[in-house]
Amino acid sequence: MEAFGLPDGALVNYIFPNNAHVTWSIMIVIYPYITGLVAGAFVLSSMYHVFGVKEFKPIANFALVAAFSFGLFAAMPLLVHLGQPQRAYQIYTTPHTTSAMSIFGYVYSSYLVLLMIEIWVIYRKVFIEKANEAAGNMAIFWKILCLGITTYNPESAAFDKKLAKFLAGIGIPWACLLHGYVGFVFGSVKAVAWWATALQPFIFLSSAIVSGIAMMFLMYSFIMWRRGQGYDYVLIKKFIITLWIAFILDYALEILEITFVSYEQGAHWAVIKPLLMGPLYNSYVLGQMGFLSLGPILVLGIVSLLDIRDKALLYLGNLGSLMLIFQVLVMRFNVVVGGQLISKSERGFVHYEFEFFAKEGLLTAGTIMVAPFVTYYVISRFIPIFEGKSMDTEPKRAQM
């Protein structure tokens, strides 16, 4: 226990009695992870809808629906974590605006509404077609979804497109707020040395975008594999380059943060150094900052800079993306749980053990993480996400 050194001249590991229990555990690790996936997927979608990056056209609507699927479950970990979840509505009735956390209710709900409206505007034509084709209860379902208008007026397309672009546009800062505020929730807590940094919102946001793009790439690869109709290698190349650059930015911020605190040698470093060299050595030094970062930088860099083609693009891209979705998950763990391992006694570290069957345990986390994928699958059975003439179905050689 004392092998990694103790801060403030402590001769034994001393933690405050109330610090023994880690209050924010796995649920609070996956919550920012899920909102991060939402933000990342949305930004990817907006790259086409707002910035016109045409290589991303084939996945623009897919990313939107994926963002929505993840967004539906973003609040689940929080509800599971709350001691009194039936009082969760209070975040709408009496939000305490001195608290960063208080904006969650409104920002999250309005963001979900924004997502729903954007999806609705984009897929309206499909809903109308289904409303006219279907029979019985399904017809009622589709009619409601069309808000009663079951005839498509082609002149509405122009306005719909503008609206979609507008929503995709304001959706970006909105997604930034939805996820950035989480970074603020942590970064503004002066009492937790490992959390308190002004860089926190940026670190969270940039890693969110990385996780979103990486997850979208993995999902795209899997769906295209299942469809058996080939891959769009121009898209894949663009995916990988975007992911590589996004991660370099994210890694740069994470490096900057640790460099600052270790250079300053201030009050925080006295407790952070033994934390990182001790309890968090494997997950932070070896995992997050080591293998799980350098690996993707290398693999994705090879793809981005060299003339890699066809299946190699696919496999390397997937390898890098897989490492990155874990890098970001481990980063969330290191921040959320890692911060609480430093006792406020400033003379000891708390012991943390993973729980599997507990209310806030790994099994619950796994279930919540699987749910968005199931939801996406269900939605894809109702509306065609990868059909349509915008999708290139022939494998293409990547052009340098």
Added chain:
Amino acid sequence: MENSKIPDSRREFLVRLLEGTATATVLMVFGPGAMAHGPETGGSQHRDQAEHKYAYIIDVSKCIGCGNCVRACKRENSVPTDYFRTWVERYVVRDEGVYVDSPKGAIEGFEKLNKRFRENIKLSRTVPKMCNHCHNPPCVQVCPVGATFKSPEGFVLVDRDYCMACGYCVQACPYGARFINPVEHKSDKCTWCYHRVKKGLLPACVTVCPQKARLFGDLNDIDSEVSKLFEADQWMVLKPEMHTDPTCFYIGLPREVV
């Protein structure tokens, strides 16, 4: 204007990026940021108009670490096992470093110190800890729904009928005074026995202390023990660098105490 050509010029891209960034920045700064100026919650005007201005004084040089206070608090407030509204820490300062322990919060006092720490002791003291009922409480600031607050007389309290146990207050407290009650599933902490003080009694811990090491009183009453000690100005607070402005004042606090 109706012809929505997909823009591919770099200039448009940068303009849009700037717009988005500006919006996000404005929202992040003037949204929650504007409200979070962290003033003394409760308002100083609100507090000055209060009839009482309570304070708690701990004389470390008198504490014998018997644990009466921890036991009384547990009984008075039904505090669950392994959690503490108040606890006592033993500090043993030697040349090599500082030994600190708090066996079960000192609910059964302290066992004899382990032999290997008993040589070359420069200083040893037992230090009671509890919620500091700060004037600028970070826990009140971060509560997302207003379930914890500072009363007009200066007590930082929890609204058990409103708390949803998100745990943010537990994270924000620099003193480790707060916890989520595992029985009630709500935030919990020392209340300076508000329910007793309101009836003219003293907090339970103060009542049972054999050494009068714990004192509680009204700073508005110039004849009170706490007023005199407060005016003597030989007190210190815990973690002053956190700028929480505590109202628990320690006399004879060793500098090694965190």
Added chain:
Amino acid sequence: MSLPGPKAHIVRLAAVLIGAIFVFLVIKEVATPSSWNYKDWYRSDALTLNASYEVSYGGNQSCVTCHEEVNQELAEFKHQALSCESCHGALADHVKEGEKIADAVVDDESTWQCLNCHDARVSKPENFPQFDLKKVEEHGEIEPDMVCTACHTPHDPTP
């Protein structure tokens, strides 16, 4: 069948949204506690709630009402300043609504009650009466398994 206007669906969407916002605002109004203090952001009724919890310790004055004679006994000695309940337990475990519900006697055979305060510890202030029982000269002759109450009465501990 005539075509709906190019923005007819937007009108409907707007209507649904406005309707939903209206319903939300109504529910919000109803669900917000009526005693809410908007200035300091808490439920004013919480003050009454916090003041309503049951008191367990009565303080020495609550013991004296029935046990005046003990108070006289203690009158001249150090232990007089002590809280009766710190050894005898909380008033609420002994009396309920003016009637005795249980005994409040301390176990005579226990030494813990005395040693808890008086067993010597490095952390106790030097001027506090503490004894290291192993050092016979500090305490006079005692045999193993002897209890403190063999020579000391708790209320008047001078031997």
